[in-house]
Amino acid sequence: MTRTRRHAMALPILALAALGPAPGPACAAAGAPMAQERPDPPRRSCAGGRETVAFGRLLIHYGLQTLQYGIGIVLVFLGLVVTALGYMLLLIELILCWS
Numbered sequence: 001m002t003r004t005r006r007h008a009m010a011l012p013i014l015a016l017a018a019l020g021p022a023p024g025p026a027c028a029a030a031g032a033p034m035a036q037e038r039p040d041p042p043r044r045s046c047a048g049g050r051e052t053v054a055f056g057r058l059l060i061h062y063g064l065q066t067l068q069y070g071i072g073i074v075l076v077f078l079g080l081v082v083t084a085l086g087y088m089l090l091l092i093e094l095i096l097c098w099s
Contacts, residue, residue: 046093046096046097047093048089048093049086049087049088049089049090049091049092049093050086050090051086052082052083052085052086052089053083053086053087053090054086055082055086056079056080056081056082056083056084056085056086057079057083058079059075059076059078059079059082059083060075060076060079060080060083061079062075062079063075063076063077063078063079064076
């Protein structure tokens with residue numbers, strides 16, 4: 001290879017070096033920290049049992065109001081099941097959320 005060919009092959013590399021450093025990712029340009037922080041762990045919800053019991057009681061109430069239409073017996077039964085599940089959740093929350 002001749003000397004001029006070597007110089008001609010080095011010209012594109014030198015031209016790129018003259019442009020400056022390569023741009024970083026877009027988030028780096030916005031000022032975001034490079035190291036990502038871990039998100040906070042979710043807090044325990046200790047009110048789900050109360051909300052479930054309240055919903056079950058609401059279903060029972062609507063069921064008693066609509067007994068004459070036939071759908072009321074289904075709502076009463078569903079309300080009793082949901083209320084029982086809510087009380088079970090309350091028991092579990094009492095054990096787990098005590099600390």
